[in-house]
Amino acid sequence: MPKNKYSVLSLQESFMIQHKRHHHLITFCRFFLFLIFLSIWELSAAFGWIDYFFFSSPCRVIMCFVNQIKTNDLILHIGITLLETMISFILVLIISILIATLLWYSQITSEIAEPYLVILNSLPKSALAPLFIVWLGSGMTTIIVAGLSVAVFGSCISLYAGFQHVDSDKITLIYTLGGKKQDAFLKVVLPGSLPILLSTAKVNIGLALVGVIIGEFLAARRGLGYLIIYGSQVFRLDMVITSIIILCIIALFFYQGIQLLEHKIKKKYRL
Amino acid sequence: MQNILELKNVSYSYHSLHGETKALKNISFDVKEGEFIAIVGPSGCGKSTLLSIISGQLRQEQGDIIMRNPDGSDSAPRIGYMLQKDHLFEWRSVYRNVILGLELHHMLTSDKLSYVERLLTEYGLSQFRDKRPSELSGGMKQRAALIRTLALEPQILLLDEPFSALDYQTRLMVSADICHLIRTAGKTMIIITHDLAEAICLADRIIILSGRPAVVKNELPVKLTLQDDSLLAARNAPEFQNLFNQLWEELTHA
Numbered sequence: 001m002p003k004n005k006y007s008v009l010s011l012q013e014s015f016m017i018q019h020k021r022h023h024h025l026i027t028f029c030r031f032f033l034f035l036i037f038l039s040i041w042e043l044s045a046a047f048g049w050i051d052y053f054f055f056s057s058p059c060r061v062i063m064c065f066v067n068q069i070k071t072n073d074l075i076l077h078i079g080i081t082l083l084e085t086m087i088s089f090i091l092v093l094i095i096s097i098l099i100a101t102l103l104w105y106s107q108i109t110s111e112i113a114e115p116y117l118v119i120l121n122s123l124p125k126s127a128l129a130p131l132f133i134v135w136l137g138s139g140m141t142t143i144i145v146a147g148l149s150v151a152v153f154g155s156c157i158s159l160y161a162g163f164q165h166v167d168s169d170k171i172t173l174i175y176t177l178g179g180k181k182q183d184a185f186l187k188v189v190l191p192g193s194l195p196i197l198l199s200t201a202k203v204n205i206g207l208a209l210v211g212v213i214i215g216e217f218l219a220a221r222r223g224l225g226y227l228i229i230y231g232s233q234v235f236r237l238d239m240v241i242t243s244i245i246i247l248c249i250i251a252l253f254f255y256q257g258i259q260l261l262e263h264k265i266k267k268k269y270r271l
Numbered sequence: 272m273q274n275i276l277e278l279k280n281v282s283y284s285y286h287s288l289h290g291e292t293k294a295l296k297n298i299s300f301d302v303k304e305g306e307f308i309a310i311v312g313p314s315g316c317g318k319s320t321l322l323s324i325i326s327g328q329l330r331q332e333q334g335d336i337i338m339r340n341p342d343g344s345d346s347a348p349r350i351g352y353m354l355q356k357d358h359l360f361e362w363r364s365v366y367r368n369v370i371l372g373l374e375l376h377h378m379l380t381s382d383k384l385s386y387v388e389r390l391l392t393e394y395g396l397s398q399f400r401d402k403r404p405s406e407l408s409g410g411m412k413q414r415a416a417l418i419r420t421l422a423l424e425p426q427i428l429l430l431d432e433p434f435s436a437l438d439y440q441t442r443l444m445v446s447a448d449i450c451h452l453i454r455t456a457g458k459t460m461i462i463i464t465h466d467l468a469e470a471i472c473l474a475d476r477i478i479i480l481s482g483r484p485a486v487v488k489n490e491l492p493v494k495l496t497l498q499d500d501s502l503l504a505a506r507n508a509p510e511f512q513n514l515f516n517q518l519w520e521e522l523t524h525a
Contacts, residue, residue: 169358175328176352177423179375187371191362269362 056241064238065246074227078246081212081223084140085254088147089208093201095148096155103156104163104189105181121153126214138219146215151207155200162196163189194269198262205254213247224250275341275348275427275459276302276325281334283320284484293484294320297334300478300487302427304341307454308461309470311518312480318463321485322429325461326352341426351425351458353433357416359404366391366400369418376423383422390418394452409437410445417449421456428453430462434469446473447502467518471495472505479521489521 009017038058044050045057052060068074103110129146136142166189174184216225224243231239283295294317302308310318323329325336327350340348359368370387373379391397394414404412413433420428433449434442450473453460464470470477477491495508505511 167358169354169356170360172328173354173358174375176326176354177372177375177419183375187375188360191360194362 054237056238060238061242061245064242068227068239068242077223077227077243078250080140081209081216081225082250084143084212084215084223085147085205085209085250088144088151088212089201089205091144091148092151092155092204092208095152096159096200096204097197099156100159100163101185103160104185110160117153117157121157125150125211129214129218132215133219138221142219143212143215143223146219147208147211150211150214151204154207155204158200158203159193159196162193162200165196166192191269194265198258198265202255202258202262205258206251209247209251209254273304273339273341274301274337275304275306275339277335277337278325279335279337281321281324281331281336282484283317283324283329283332295324295331296484296486298480298485298487299334300490302459302461304459305457306459307450307473307475309474309477310461310463310480311465311467311470311477311522312485313482313522314465316480316483317485318480319431321480322352322431322461322463325427326350326429328352338427348426349424351420351423351428353416353420353428353430355432356436357404357412359407359412359415359419361404363404364401365396365404365407365415368404369396369415369422372419372423378423386424387418387422390421394418409441410448413437413445413449417452426459428458428460430460432463432465435465442469443502467515467522468506468511470518471511471514477518479518491517491521 041055042058045052045055045060056064065074103113125146128149129142132142132145132149136145170188170192171184174188179187212223213225213228216223217229220226224247227243228240231237231243278301279299281295281298282293285292285294298321300308310321312318320329324331338347340346359365360371363371369391370379370384373383373387388397391400394417396411396414396418399407399411404415407415416433434446437445446469450460450462462470462473464473471493474493477493479488479491480486481488491514493510493514495505495510497504497508
């Protein structure tokens with residue numbers, strides 16, 4: 001490699017440095033933006049440009065967070081919301097895989113079911129929540145069902161679409177090798193749909209959280225959704241804003257978790 | 272050699288709401304055991320439909336297909352089918368791809384697996400067994416697809432333009448290579464191709480189909496005087512040009 005005082009780095013090395021620089025810049029800007037936001041928020045509250053009673057401030061949020069942990073079992077509320085979201089997320093995955101499989105197996109069933117799925121998917125699910133309360137009472141079941149109802153129909157539709165998009169020649173291959181329909185499903189459709197399954201999971205964890213919070217608004221004595229509603233009713237907006245910020249963090253962690261899982265699975269199967 | 276396969280007046284049509292499309296009309300020909308047959312014809316004339324019918328994926332609407340098992344038993348001969356692309360599954364290693372057929376038939380017995388092992392060594396793929404298909408060259412993928420087909424020990428091999436996804440140079444080498452392997456294994460082969468030179472080089476007999484609905488226009492026996500066993504020997508044979516012109520005439524003149 002020619003080395004003189006003008007070209008100390010090879011092209012590959014300088015590319016790597018450029019690449020790293022780019023990533024550092026992005027990360028830095030993200031944190032910087034966050035910091036700016038916090039400072040403006042804190043300062044505007046401190047100088048009285050906004051009323052901290054309505055808009056709170058970062059320091060108040062932290063104080064409220066610590067206070068709530070001590071006096072109000074905040075950790076329990078967070079735990080309940082997490083648990084409900086996880087259960088409804090897992091149920092969404094199981095149910096939608098089963099339904100999409102059934103639809104794939106039976107052309108007639110999928111043709112019959114299509115308009116129903118489309119209607120149920122576009123229905124605003126918060127409209128169903130009051131019904132769930134009447135049917136299932138105000139407990140965890142209602143909230144899990146609410147989370148489920150938000151995500152499950154869309155999940156069925158996108159998984160079924162993914163199943164259908166699998167290369168039909170690969171299915172023909174299974175038949176030419178003497179395989180049956182169930183072989184085509186297990187050996188081609190299911191492994192071939194893994195990327196779709198993962199992207200559906202990414203969307204669904206967010207939707208399950210939305211559903212669970214809607215459920216908690218209406219029918220809970222515990223959970224972050226309950227804290228938000230309770231806080232707004234007693235005009236303790238610190239509590240509302242703290243809960244919303246915790247929700248943001250939960251959403252971030254869920255997303256990162258699935259991203260990590262996706263990365264691992266893709267690496268394992270080299271997709 | 273006796274006939275392993277006889278087609279008698281086989282016809283097939285596709286049906287849709289827009290009407291009926293005749294694909295095959297009164298197709299009749301015989302195939303002897305160990306023979307290499309090439310089927311040529313204008314694109315879209317129903318060549319692939321014909322292979323699908325022979326392999327049993329589709330059922331003919333009229334006519335008969337008579338098969339005789341070369342081992343003398345009453346059971347139908349085993350048929351292997353190679354598609355246009357290799358369709359190796361990226362989520363499986365090369366080895367798990369080639370045993371797919373055995374897996375589907377629940378025949379992962381030690382003697383079948385040792386046969387696969389022999390094929391892998393013979394075809395130079397044994398050191399790539401744990402690789403992913405995308406790490407293989409086009410020719411090696413095609414070989415892996417062939418092993419996947421041969422693992423089920425078919426007596427008749429159907430090849431549907433199996434080399435069309437390869438670039439020209441690779442295609443010349445791989446087609447000669449694969450056909451040599453199949454010939455050495457003593458199998459009967461029916462290959463669809465749109466490459467006239469390829470048909471002349473590979474086949475013992477060429478069946479020419481007309482445009483849709485396909486009928487058998489002519490059968491052309493191929494006898495080449497080969498100077499050596501090089502890759503281009505068949506293309507340099509004195510009979511090649513004449514056969515090529517004959518095929519060209521048959522295909523271009525309705």
